[in-house]
Amino acid sequence: MSRLDNSKIDRRDFILRTAKxxxxxxxxxxxxxxxxxxxxxxGIASAETVSLPDFSSPSAGPKMSIITGADRAKTINRALxxxxxxxxxxxxxxxxxxxxxxxxxSPPALSATSHPDLVAEVARLCLRAGAASVIVTDxxxxxxxxxxxxxxxxxxxxxxxAKIALPTMSSFKPTTLPGATLxxxxxxxxxxxxxxxxxIGLAPVKDHNRAGASMAMKNWYGLLGGRxxxxxxxxxxxxxxxxxxxRPTLVILDGTTTMMTNGPTGGSMSDLKATNTMIASTxxxxxxxxxxxxLGKSAASLPxxxxxxxxxxxxxxxxxxxxxxxxxx
Amino acid sequence: xxxxxKKRCGTEQWAGFIILLCLAGIxxxxxxxxxxxxxxxxxxxxxxEAAKTIxxxxxxxxxxxxxxxxxxxxxxxxxxxxDVYIKIDGKADLYxxxxxxxxxxxxxxxxxTNDVWMEWFVYDMGALPHAFSVFSLQRRAEAQTIGLTPFAxxxxxxxxxxxxxxYVEAVTAMPTEPMMTAMMAMARQFVAAHPPGAAEMPExxxxxxxNLEAGSQGLQMADAFGFDGFTNVFTAKYQPPGxxxxxxxxxxxxxxxxxxxxxxxxxxxxxxxxxxxGAELASGDATALGKPINFMDSIEIVFSESNIVAGVxxxxxxxxxxxxxxxLADSLRKGMK
Numbered sequence: 190m191s192r193l194d195n196s197k198i199d200r201r202d203f204i205l206r207t208a209k210x211x212x213x214x215x216x217x218x219x220x221x222x223x224x225x226x227x228x229x230x231x232g233i234a235s236a237e238t239v240s241l242p243d244f245s246s247p248s249a250g251p252k253m254s255i256i257t258g259a260d261r262a263k264t265i266n267r268a269l270x271x272x273x274x275x276x277x278x279x280x281x282x283x284x285x286x287x288x289x290x291x292x293x294x295s296p297p298a299l300s301a302t303s304h305p306d307l308v309a310e311v312a313r314l315c316l317r318a319g320a321a322s323v324i325v326t327d328x329x330x331x332x333x334x335x336x337x338x339x340x341x342x343x344x345x346x347x348x349x350x351a352k353i354a355l356p357t358m359s360s361f362k363p364t365t366l367p368g369a370t371l372x373x374x375x376x377x378x379x380x381x382x383x384x385x386x387x388x389i390g391l392a393p394v395k396d397h398n399r400a401g402a403s404m405a406m407k408n409w410y411g412l413l414g415g416r417x418x419x420x421x422x423x424x425x426x427x428x429x430x431x432x433x434x435x436r437p438t439l440v441i442l443d444g445t446t447t448m449m450t451n452g453p454t455g456g457s458m459s460d461l462k463a464t465n466t467m468i469a470s471t472x473x474x475x476x477x478x479x480x481x482x483x484l485g486k487s488a489a490s491l492p493x494x495x496x497x498x499x500x501x502x503x504x505x506x507x508x509x510x511x512x513x514x515x516x517x518x
Numbered sequence: 519x520x521x522x523x524k525k526r527c528g529t530e531q532w533a534g535f536i537i538l539l540c541l542a543g544i545x546x547x548x549x550x551x552x553x554x555x556x557x558x559x560x561x562x563x564x565x566x567e568a569a570k571t572i573x574x575x576x577x578x579x580x581x582x583x584x585x586x587x588x589x590x591x592x593x594x595x596x597x598x599x600x601d602v603y604i605k606i607d608g609k610a611d612l613y614x615x616x617x618x619x620x621x622x623x624x625x626x627x628x629x630x631t632n633d634v635w636m637e638w639f640v641y642d643m644g645a646l647p648h649a650f651s652v653f654s655l656q657r658r659a660e661a662q663t664i665g666l667t668p669f670a671x672x673x674x675x676x677x678x679x680x681x682x683x684x685y686v687e688a689v690t691a692m693p694t695e696p697m698m699t700a701m702m703a704m705a706r707q708f709v710a711a712h713p714p715g716a717a718e719m720p721e722x723x724x725x726x727x728x729n730l731e732a733g734s735q736g737l738q739m740a741d742a743f744g745f746d747g748f749t750n751v752f753t754a755k756y757q758p759p760g761x762x763x764x765x766x767x768x769x770x771x772x773x774x775x776x777x778x779x780x781x782x783x784x785x786x787x788x789x790x791x792x793x794x795x796g797a798e799l800a801s802g803d804a805t806a807l808g809k810p811i812n813f814m815d816s817i818e819i820v821f822s823e824s825n826i827v828a829g830v831x832x833x834x835x836x837x838x839x840x841x842x843x844x845x846l847a848d849s850l851r852k853g854m855k
Binding site: 198203207210214218292293295296297298299330331335397398399400403416418421450451452453454456457458459460 | 529530533537540541544592595603604605606607608609610611612656658659660661673674675676678687689691692693
């Protein structure tokens, strides 16, 4: 009689075979569990992980101002005074980081990056308010030196008394955002934030090929290192997670010249439109919701705004902040 | 086989079935988990940027003899599909989905001061349709057509053109007359070195000329109109016949291998529209072109003619959509004779 003759198998054989099969499955499962690397790549996980401090000023509350005018120095001054003055946000001895958009080695006339006039004026205002230092930074990926030079940001910042922090390999440390699906053990530009007490984002209003718009929240993308282009496949989630990761003191959204089409790089002046608007806000979601209107879009058409608002990071109903509106010639 | 053996056999079958079910569950778990792959792994496994091999430039990206008024301002930069995002972060996908092969860019300045400069980008897209695709998708509304090649225009501060498999941009922030003249001279030299050749896109000739907006033809090589079935869709803008409204409509066509493929693609696109909130117009005539579909407050028509699927996208009303679709269908029939 063959042992494989199932019609002759007895209870004892059956239990034995089932036990063996169960043991084999348990061994395979156990081996899988044992070999599973919960921490991810050792090169990343073994490094010290970091997180950004919360730079927001709860005492200032949600505020927003919308100032029209073509002169950035004038509009940003009025925008800040409308919020209560730069002194409401920057105190004596503060160490301020200005996160600009210097993503491309592109001249300011093409409006693909933060405008040097705005960077210089905000740096001056911070120093005048008593800031101990102002650091201007971004991670443009492509030759940071060229980007900061050709955008005019380096010269403008230094002339205003600020320092430029160009990213190097050692400027990054991995960060993990709790509950995030994308920001896990990801390199974050952290070095310029050592000792920093305040963070101001300075972003231009631009069309964006993947996200629909690049504004205040998208500006934090420049704090990521590594091959961050992988996130473009899920651009709305990464912008939302960045809005959770970065809690700024203030955001300044420059809609003096808006890149209406072919963003974020642009290239032709015909991509640009003089929208002559400067927005300052403690609520980046509200700032972006208004910024969308400069692009001829609605907040509802940009999913990252809805995600951020739903998570309580700010309001997409910017009118609920009763923004102060004014015009300066 | 007695009753007891039959019972045992059944029990074993069930036990075996449950074990297989467990294994299938594990396989499903592995399959599901791969979609939440930790992106940090990519960082850890990627070669450091500094260690990247510097690739060679697009052959002849820069004409051997520069226009005499130009001087080299920077070394050429070269990018391939895996690193082009470094130069055009945020827009790389537009090129990659259209078959991007290689890009070389370099800055040049006007002699003698070097204060006025421009950047010269040469994208090797592999083939004329691919180069035309990225050219057409970025065409500026204020474009002024220039006779440099069949697909070329300029704006206040830049030149954009296709020459064969290459898409070229020359951009300056200081559009002085000497700089624009120098840019044009360099463009002519490039075209002389890389002539457009005899390659053409016969699909463009299938669009009827009546009410066609000049220079509006385009090519979308992925996910046209949000539908992933469209992978090679030629488009052209049309003013509504009779000028009833200022809203344009987009005529489109994609050539497939067989008539059956075209019919299947037509049906799939119709299903896609209907599954995403579209509704057939009750009053629409069920002509050979099919009933118009109201989709997000604009009108769509899709039909097939031999091995071509074609239609009208985002028309302001059913009448406009039907007229343009009929013109397109007539043109397709003529073109195929």
